[in-house]
Amino acid sequence: MTASVVPPKRGRLRAPKFLLAGPSIIWYVLFFVAPIAFIVYYSFGTKDSSKLVPVDMSSPGFHNYSEAFSSTFFTTFKATLRVAVTATLLTVVIGFPVAYFLAFKVQERWRAILLALVIVPSFTSFLIRTVAWRIPLAPNGTLSKWLQDWGVIGGPISLLETRTAVQIAIVYNYLGFMILPLYVALDRIEPVLREASKDLGAGRVSTFMRVTLPLAGPGIAAGVLLTFIPMCGDYVTATVLGGAKGNMIGALIDSEFKGAQNWPLGSAIAVLMILAVLVMLAIGAIVVVGGQWLLRRMRRVDLSDGAPA
């Protein structure tokens, strides 16, 4: 009797909980999947300013894509990818020692404070941090005057409105989002593994290359995903610091949508941007996996040579 009562109760508990995800699914389909699907759809249309949604879909084709590959757009594409790749590499190079220090070389009580000091600037307003760079980069600002007085530079700083300014600010803006995942990955490495490597006679460099770095791999991958992809679409930094010379893909898409009202072309550029990001990530993954494979092969030869001796 009781046994027959209990299971339906469980069932009653079970059914609504799967439905708990329902609102999110509806929300994401309505406001994420469907709108983006329409962007892909628009990218095959032509501009028609007379409509509320200024897209004419009567003769779909790839003409927007061929226009997006024309020289001006293509230069911006290349420049954006160059800025993003350089910035990602720089954030890894700058951020890894910090994450390593925080994970292995600092005492627990200082660790919390230092982590907070990394987190706080990363979560304060992105835009305000970018605008803040206008202060040191201003040609008639204090820093510029000091550097001229000390004779470090001949004329005023002329970085504002250039790609260098964008590059510096992008590294700055995303550094924290690289350090945090790197730290998390390094922190999860069991100290025992590194100790074992040292006990077995591996030097510091060797322990780092063969134990720490491979185990930090997921963290580096997460950091790259969290920084490289948003960098490619970032147009705030370019708009605030780059002026016309610092144009990036994001700014192009923005001007096609808001300025020129050419939605089909803007959509095509956006779709190409996503494709370019995926291709870059694929190249990165192939390089890493290929490198690991090569390394493993080399080491295997090493071992068989050394074994008899």
Next chain:
Amino acid sequence: MTAFTVGGSTRSTRSTTASGAPKNRHKKDVLRIVLAVWCVIVLIFLFVPICLVVLHSFNRGGSFSIWSGHTSTKWWGTLFDADKAWSAALTIIVFTVVGSLLPPIVRKTTGWQRTFISRWFGPFAFLLGVVVVALNTDWYRNVFKDKNLGDALRNSFFAAIGATIVAVVLGGLSGVALARRPGFWTKPFMLMVFLILVTPEIMDAIALAGWMQRFSFGLFKSSTGGIDGGIFRLWVGESLYASAVVTLIVRARLAGIDETLEEAASDLGATPGRAFRQITLPLISSALVAGGLLSFTICLDNTIIAEQIATAGSTTFPTYLISQLRSTVKPFVGSAAVVLFIVTIGALAFVATVLKRSGDSSSQIAATLGGG
């Protein structure tokens, strides 16, 4: 100032190692010193622009980016109506202090023990203070002297609060569902959450802008019964990323606790709704608060989506700031930025406290914030 603290901390780190070094570390660790110096340099790099913003909000000259050589609080006076700002701040402080002192007193005198209520009483009183200030139309309308900037800041807060509520509800529900009812739908759903987190914001922004133009009636109309519909647009646009973040935090919180408690409740005759209210909700309350505050800071800062979908009446602070960049930026924009810094830092400190109280280590907190 910050640089000084950082320098101080590393110096003492080094001295403690020198005196009380662990046994397996035989000599002075040069690498450690080099890394410490590097860490300090990077932290200074991270903080210098922020310190410059704070400094320049006290600039006496007429431009935000050129330092006049003299400090002055005159631009803060331009931002706030001093009397109203002080009375508003005082109200909020009184509410918070009374709210934090009340639970211990009540517990002592009446023996009333409900940890859930006493734990959140202080923050709740703080929110109540904010609401009282916001409902007082005189303060609400006139605390900021510059009308456009005041409107922008208010819109930012409204948009962020609405989007946070949406994100907490959606993220909380789907986080529970992911942790408790994994199944065929888990993988596609997690893929969608992941895509929302990594898609470049400009893509979401133009997609939503087009979508809302297509369906620009009902709530997304530019004015809906006296309320500007642009706010609803911002709630939708800003809630996507935020709800993905809340989903992950709630799921991570529940993943460590199995379902026996809920099953026990249902065996004892609790309805699913009651089991959810009395067991699941208290379990995830810290995750909801942490996720909510994190969403709030993220939404407050949202630039790209707001820039594309906001209507003329729902300009947020970032959009306002971008429009100001075309001419000379006035230092009171810096003052407003400092106000937002304080709000963000307060929210982050609260997130850290909540997570710490629920038993997270500093590394786990970093993992939560770092999108892990």
